[in-house]
Amino acid sequence: xxxxRSPIYRQIADRIxxxxxxxxxxxxxxxxxxxxxASYFRINxxxxxxxxxxxxxxxxxYKKRGIGMFVSARARDMLRAQGRENFFGEVVDPMVAxxxxxxxxxxxxxxxxxxxxxxxxx
Amino acid sequence: xxxxxxxxxxxxxxxxxINDMSFSLSGNKIYGxxxxxxxxxxxxxxxxxxxxxxxGSVQLDGLPVFENAAAMRQVCLVRHTADAADxxxxxxxxxxxxxxxxDTWDNDYALKLADLFKIGLxxxxxxxxxxxxxxxxxxxxxxxxSPLTMLDESHLGMDTPxxxxxxxALLHDFMEHPRTIVISTHLIEELSSLLEEVLIIDDxxxxxxxxxxxxxxxxxxxxxxxxxxxxxxAGLTVLGEKSLGRTKAAMVYGxxxxxxLVRARQLGLELGPIALQDLFVHLTEPVGGKR
Amino acid sequence: xxxxxxxxxxxxxxxxxxxxxAFVFVLVVTFAVSxxxxxxxxxxxxxxxxxxxxxxxxxxIYVIHNMLPIAVAHGRTRREFLAGASAFTVVLALLMAVLxxxxxxxxGGIYSLMDWNADEHGSPVAYFLxxxxxxxxxxxxxxxxxxxxxxxxxxxxxxxxxxxxxTVDIPGSGNLPFIPNLPVLLGAxxxxxxxxxxxxxxxxxxxxxxxxxxxxxxx
Numbered sequence: 328x329x330x331x332r333s334p335i336y337r338q339i340a341d342r343i344x345x346x347x348x349x350x351x352x353x354x355x356x357x358x359x360x361x362x363x364x365a366s367y368f369r370i371n372x373x374x375x376x377x378x379x380x381x382x383x384x385x386x387x388x389y390k391k392r393g394i395g396m397f398v399s400a401r402a403r404d405m406l407r408a409q410g411r412e413n414f415f416g417e418v419v420d421p422m423v424a425x426x427x428x429x430x431x432x433x434x435x436x437x438x439x440x441x442x443x444x445x446x447x448x449x
Numbered sequence: 450x451x452x453x454x455x456x457x458x459x460x461x462x463x464x465x466x467i468n469d470m471s472f473s474l475s476g477n478k479i480y481g482x483x484x485x486x487x488x489x490x491x492x493x494x495x496x497x498x499x500x501x502x503x504x505g506s507v508q509l510d511g512l513p514v515f516e517n518a519a520a521m522r523q524v525c526l527v528r529h530t531a532d533a534a535d536x537x538x539x540x541x542x543x544x545x546x547x548x549x550x551x552d553t554w555d556n557d558y559a560l561k562l563a564d565l566f567k568i569g570l571x572x573x574x575x576x577x578x579x580x581x582x583x584x585x586x587x588x589x590x591x592x593x594x595s596p597l598t599m600l601d602e603s604h605l606g607m608d609t610p611x612x613x614x615x616x617x618a619l620l621h622d623f624m625e626h627p628r629t630i631v632i633s634t635h636l637i638e639e640l641s642s643l644l645e646e647v648l649i650i651d652d653x654x655x656x657x658x659x660x661x662x663x664x665x666x667x668x669x670x671x672x673x674x675x676x677x678x679x680x681x682x683a684g685l686t687v688l689g690e691k692s693l694g695r696t697k698a699a700m701v702y703g704x705x706x707x708x709x710l711v712r713a714r715q716l717g718l719e720l721g722p723i724a725l726q727d728l729f730v731h732l733t734e735p736v737g738g739k740r
Numbered sequence: 741x742x743x744x745x746x747x748x749x750x751x752x753x754x755x756x757x758x759x760x761x762a763f764v765f766v767l768v769v770t771f772a773v774s775x776x777x778x779x780x781x782x783x784x785x786x787x788x789x790x791x792x793x794x795x796x797x798x799x800x801i802y803v804i805h806n807m808l809p810i811a812v813a814h815g816r817t818r819r820e821f822l823a824g825a826s827a828f829t830v831v832l833a834l835l836m837a838v839l840x841x842x843x844x845x846x847x848g849g850i851y852s853l854m855d856w857n858a859d860e861h862g863s864p865v866a867y868f869l870x871x872x873x874x875x876x877x878x879x880x881x882x883x884x885x886x887x888x889x890x891x892x893x894x895x896x897x898x899x900x901x902x903x904x905x906x907t908v909d910i911p912g913s914g915n916l917p918f919i920p921n922l923p924v925l926l927g928a929x930x931x932x933x934x935x936x937x938x939x940x941x942x943x944x945x946x947x948x949x950x951x952x953x954x955x956x957x958x959x
Contacts, residue, residue: 333722334662335642362624369616370642371479372624374662491956500812501953516950521815532954533813535806542750549746550814595815 335370339378344387347402348410354400358388450523450596450629451476452497456505459492459653466492468653469505474631474646479623481644481661482633485733489653490633491528494599497631498526509597522552525595527586529602534585536575540568543585544592551593558622559592565614579606587615591622599631604640616643637726647725651733661725668723669705672698677716681709688731700731743816743824747807751799751828752835758795759839762787767850779856784847788840788867789910793874793903799832800878804945805886809954822946829875829942837868862910869934870906876941877902883948886955898944902937905930 346352358364361379365372379396382388387402426436452474459467466489474480484490496503499514499521506513512520527533534543540563548556563570566584568577577585583605590600604612620643623630634640641647647664649656659667668688671678675697678690688700700723705713713720766783773779803825811821841864851858862870877899885892908930 334665336662365624366617366620368642369613369620371645371661372620373478373645374642377662495954498813499817502951516817516819518817518820521812521817524815526813528956533810535810545750546746546810547814549749550742550811550816593815 335374336378336381339364339368339370339375340381343378343382344406347387347398348406350403352398354398354403356398357394358396358398360395451510452597452629453508453511454497454505455508457493457496457507458504459489459496459501460504466653467496470650470653470655471505472648472655472658474629476629477627478629478645479619479643480629480631481637481640481647482631482650483635483637483647483729484633484650485635488651488733490650491601492653493650494526494528494601494631494633497597498524498599500526500532523596524599525551525590525593525597526599527590527601527603529583529586529605533589534574534582536573538574539570540572540574540577540585541570543574544570544588547589547593551595553594553596555592555594558594559588562588562591562618565618566611580608580611583607584611584615587618591618594626595628597629597631599633601633603632604634604636612639616640619643637729638724641725649729649732656732664728665722665725667702667704668728669701670698670721670723671701671713671718672696672721673716673718677718681713681716681718688728700727702728702732741824743811743821744827747803747824747828748831751803752832755795755799755832756835756839759792759836759843762791763843763846767847770856774854774856779851779854780859782844782847782851782858782861784840784843785859785861788843788861789870789907792836792840792867793870793907796833796836796871796875797878797903800829800875800880801882802878803828804879804882804949808949808952812954818950818952822949825879826876826942829872829879833868833871833875836871837864840864840867865931866906866910866934869931869938870903870910873906873934873937873941874903876938876945880941880945880948883945883952887948887952895944899941902941905937906934 343352343358352358358379359367361372361375364370364375364379368375379388383390383396386399387406388396389399390396423433423436426433454473455471457467457470458465468489470493482490482493495501496507497509497514499507499516502515508514509520509523514520514524533546534540544556544559544563547554547559560570563585566581566588568581568585568588572581574582574585583603584607587600587603590598590603604615607615616639619630619632632640632644641661644661646658647661648658657664671681673681673696675692675695678697678699682699682701686702688702690697690699692698705720710720763784766787770779770783807825808818808821812818844861848858850856880902881892881895881899884895888894
């Protein structure tokens with residue numbers, strides 16, 4: 328479930344973002360309430376509320392007073408844009424470092440990527 | 450329920466169990482009181498519950514608790530020895546006391562919980578297994594619906610499914626009836642996700658009081674070349690270190706600044722999080738210390 | 741009031757049942773004895789003057805040693821509990837004195853039917869006061885031992901004096917040493933001494949129990 332090594336509210340927020348990115352949570356879809364979330368994952372409701380508040384602040388979710396929290400219409404696009412921004416720093420650079428560390432020439436890596444592209448991006 | 454403790458000291462003869470402790474709980478949260486065996490958890494809670502006359506002050510919502518009817522009404526402490534359950538009494542009779550003496554007692558809920566934990570109402574309290582006796586304590590604590598409810602080592606002897614049933618019941622009832630709940634334990638890993646705030650005590654003193662999630666972000670494990678680690682950790686609060694060959698890992702407590710993160714990258718140091726449980730172990734006295 | 745009511749509700753019926761059981765038991769024993777020899781003493785008086793006071797003493801211990809910590813654990817102050825318990829001892833002693841008196845009446849009927857002889861017994865008031873003082877003395881000793889551990893031993897000589905004064909008016913309960921004339925001199929005024937003993941026992945209980953910590957029970 329959640330590990331004890333980093334703030335749980337951040338783990339919850341990341342999980343919901345991942346669900347939005349993957350499409351498991353769609354635009355204007357209602358997310359679980361704080362209490363439902365707390366009982367389901369056996370976490371403190373204040374922690375769940377903090378995660379939801381962060382997502383509201385980041386405009387991933389929006390509140391309907393008295394009803395609950397919903398995924399905002401542009402959440403997915405926004406998260407995708409953020410993901411693109413971080414992609415090279417968080418995914419490509421470490422991959423390059425790893426390739427160099429185990430002695431794979433970058434040219435080989437590029438060739439592999441080109442193969443993917445020629446196969447239609449698979 | 451707000452709790453204010455000021456200069457609290459508890460002594461048993463020559464032994465000082467709580468040494469000049471001060472803190473406040475703002476209330477309506479689930480607090481974890483963490484400490485090693487003999488660190489003073491039970492003594493502290495006993496003073497909070499008016500079980501003994503405090504030296505120093507203990508106030509609940511601004512009222513001194515000891516022998517104060519208005520404040521005492523609001524408190525329930527269940528210690529692991531189950532003070533409210535006489536060994537020779539049947540469980541049903543034990544629950545009767547609560548129903549008779551507590552204004553806030555919910556007897557239907559008590560019976561429901563007893564059923565959940567499979568405690569026979571006709572069984573004598575002294576004939577219950579340790580786990581069931583702990584569960585009976587949980588029943589008394591939760592059914593009291595007290596604005597300040599304290600559970601001391603309530604998981605003792607419970608098997609894993611029972612402990613999870615306990616956590617679920619606790620969480621559910623807390624959400625239905627928000628109140629101040631203090632749970633003491635040294636089994637942190639299982640319980641920590643339920644806690645909003647954590648108090649760590651050691652040797653009768655308060656080591657720290659912090660939001661659980663903040664605490665989780667406070668510890669960093671720095672791993673790398675021994676001399677680089679030493680350079681990096683100079684001036685930081687180092688809770689513990691271990692070395693393997695030329696590699697060294699140091700546990701650092703406290704948030705790291707951006708420039709420190711940059712420096713760590715320059716030195717090729719690996720930074721990782723520390724589990725709450727490990728933080729606790731290192732914040733309290735190390736084994737083989739003066740204890 | 742809640743404490744007083746709950747003590748009454750949970751303990752009075754139990755005590756009455758013990759008394760009834762004791763009465764039946766004594767009757768059976770008396771009939772058994774009558775097979776071998778003539779009956780010359782009241783069996784019920786042995787119970788009321790000797791055994792019952794120890795039962796009341798034990799009840800006093802039970803109330804402080806067992807019930808007080810439970811009351812505190814359920815959010816009641818010691819003061820509230822002691823107020824309820826003090827009133828309860830009066831009701832309990834009254835109940836037991838009435839039951840004792842009913843016992844004597846019933847026993848008297850049976851004895852005259854069987855043509856047995858009973859020795860004399862004390863007045864209901866004397867029994868009431870004896871029960872009252874024994875019960876509160878039990879509370880006092882329990883409070884002393886619970887609060888001071890082995891140091892509570894000091895309560896024993898005080899307790900002995902307190903309970904001894906109540907036995908004067910009750911035949912078959914033992915005589916007071918040293919001051920045999922004084923009670924005779926005082927006559928019914930001796931009851932006032934018993935009341936004083938009750939008040940002293942109660943005051944000592946309050947003084948000790950007001951600050952008493954709730955200790956961990958060893959399991």
